Amino acid sequence: MSNTIHTVTEAHFHDARNQYPQDWRRLANYLHGQGLDFDSDIPPRQFATGFGNLNYLIRLDQQWAVLRRPPPGPIPPGANDMARESLILSRLPKAYPLAPRALHYCEDSEVLGARFFIMEYRPGLSIGGQIPETIRQNWRGEVPLGSHLGTLLIRLLADLHAVPPERVGLDQLGKPDGFIQRTLTGWVERARLAWSNHPPADLIRLIEWLQQRIPADQGHCFIHNDFKLDNVLLREHDLSPVAVIDWDMGTRGAPLYDLGVLLSYWTERDDPPCMHALNQMPTAGDGFPGREQAATLYQNLTGTTLTSLTYFRVLALLRSAVVFQQICQRKTLNGEDNDSGVEFGQLARELCSFALDVSRGQYF
Structure with a gap:
């Protein structure tokens, strides 16, 4: 995949001031220990949509990927289950190809303050309440x-x-x-x-x-x-x-x-x-x-x-x-x-x- 981010514009992301911060250096060190190459020279961008989980476009092993983690604060019972989602996306794509593949799951909440996982990036248009x-x-x-x-x-x-x-x-x-x-x-x-x-x-x-x-x-x-x-x-x-x-x-x-x-x-x-x-x-x-x-x-x-x-x-x-x-x-x-x-x-x-x-x- 090239460095071009298809079908995504600045409107899809929070600006730097409104982006919920993550410890990207700590993430890089953790992923290096897992045999994965996190490109810290390309700053991660937080997607702007949704009220729930936080999603970031990152560069991993020379490809675009999405890091997904729960929002800050208390989590309602049964919600924002990163382990469950990672499990599903490691298996479901075999029979339902529209499900993106999970690439890595981290159960250590010390890395980013919560469990998270990384999945493949599928560039595409998301239509919410209004059709563009x-x-x-x-x-x-x-x-x-x-x-x-x-x-x-x-x-x-x-x-x-x-x-x-x-x-x-x-x-x-x-x-x-x-x-x-x-x-x-x-x-x-x-x-x-x-x-x-x-x-x-x-x-x-x-x-x-x-x-x-x-x-x-x-x-x-x-x-x-x-x-x-x-x-x-x-x-x-x-x-x-x-x-x-x-x-x-x-x-x-x-x-x-x-x-x-x-x-x-x-x-x-x-x-x-x-x-x-x-x-x-x-x-x-x-x-x-x-x-x-x-x-x-x-x-x-x-x-x-x-x-x-x-x-x-x-x-x-x-x-x-x-x-x-x-x-x-x-x-x-x-x-x-x-x-x-x-x-x-x-x-x-x-x-x-x-x-x-x-x-x-x-x-x-």
């Missing part, structure tokens, strides 16, 4: 831009769910038996911690609804656990997939939960303001299929019945609400911008209310 205007103007596909992206997402998810975990040595990862109950219990506990024992009324109602309707365990598969558009890197010229990233919550579990998580980010034009405020995927325009159309396509591709999908939709929205409340809590504890913390907290409460609306059938 240049992409919209240059699209020459046979179907509307949103139709292409929405269909692509569902097909990639269906392809992932078709990978037998035992084929790639991931058949011991996670515990699929009792997955639904355990997932609910985990997010209820995280909600209690995030709201510091002062939960809003809609959160209490939401948890009661979920606890009273737990479906029977279904067939399981390997799931990504945070599958969404900005975790799919795309070639800029034709928007074909280059990579699927952010595997730190991957496990064996219910496929409809993975679909429910994806749909929890899938905003529609007539959704309430909180779903638009999420700004996670640009699905409210540009010809994107609606959530029901997306779910039907998934059913047609996989043969999976959608009987319990509403439950998983509601559970995934609870998860989103808790995540934004955790961000609010972290910003408050770290003394960061108070206004943004308040906004995240308000969004979390409104998502609880929207989840109740979904449970009542007011939205798909």
Whole structure:
């Protein structure tokens, strides 16, 4: 690979003043001891996207690579699991080539203050809440831009769910038996911690609804656990997939939960303001299929019945609400911008209310 960083511009990185510092000299010494050559003459750059893990473009063994580590401060239970992600990316690419290969894992938190791993760099375009205007103007596909992206997402998810975990040595990862109950219990506990024992009324109602309707365990598969558009890197010229990233919550579990998580980010034009405020995927325009159309396509591709999908939709929205409340809590504890913390907290409460609306059938 050449020294050129394809498809990446200055806008993709934090500037030097806003970059979270790392002890690069210590990293170089550690990697040298592992037989790896870290090029300290090319300063690492921190990618600007995301609220969670910190990602840096580095030069390793004369190739570009990505160093990935958790954010500073307390880590919620089960989150930002570098060991898990490194294990997945050392095995899954054999059957799912869009998963980047893990190159090295470091369990010694003394090196950079946290466990980290390094993976291959796949240059590509990441689309978040807004489609770049240049992409919209240059699209020459046979179907509307949103139709292409929405269909692509569902097909990639269906392809992932078709990978037998035992084929790639991931058949011991996670515990699929009792997955639904355990997932609910985990997010209820995280909600209690995030709201510091002062939960809003809609959160209490939401948890009661979920606890009273737990479906029977279904067939399981390997799931990504945070599958969404900005975790799919795309070639800029034709928007074909280059990579699927952010595997730190991957496990064996219910496929409809993975679909429910994806749909929890899938905003529609007539959704309430909180779903638009999420700004996670640009699905409210540009010809994107609606959530029901997306779910039907998934059913047609996989043969999976959608009987319990509403439950998983509601559970995934609870998860989103808790995540934004955790961000609010972290910003408050770290003394960061108070206004943004308040906004995240308000969004979390409104998502609880929207989840109740979904449970009542007011939205798909």
